């Protein structure tokens with residue numbers, strides 16, 4: 001499930017979007033009642049409320065790699081209002097607790113990235129002994145995960161998040 005590849009890989013920054021921002025595009029589609037169900041599965045959305053969204057990273061550095069984002073566009077997490085950023089981290093904690101359970105590891109690293117997509121986001125990356133990453137996740141080491149496994153992971157994470165409160 002977690003064969004690693006090194007070298008060139010695609011990323012969100014290679015994607016074409018009808019919005020100037022790929023993540024705003026995902027938010028708009030998730031908010032659209034007509035496409036919502038399709039998009040939820042297409043983007044492996046694991047959590048959604050009025051202000052935040054969490055989905056499996058399409059280019060995972062490890063199985064379970066999740067993005068937690070505000071629906072409102074901000075360039076950096078640090079541009080968000082203090083309370084809004086606080087709620088974002090509360091959601092990230094909740095997702096991380098679910099990842100610990102589903103991915104069977106206590107070691108979940110978080111970073112706010114910001115280079116690939118210019119929309120505030122927190123990467124949550126489950127870590128494992130001998131996963132090839134250093135102290136931080138190495139963006140050159142990514143996992144090719146079959147679509148059916150991604151669906152399965154998303155379903156389990158989503159179910160686990162429902163069991164955890166903020």
Ligand SMILES: [Zn+2]
Pocket residue numbers: 021022023024025072073074118119
């Ligand atoms: Zn955006």
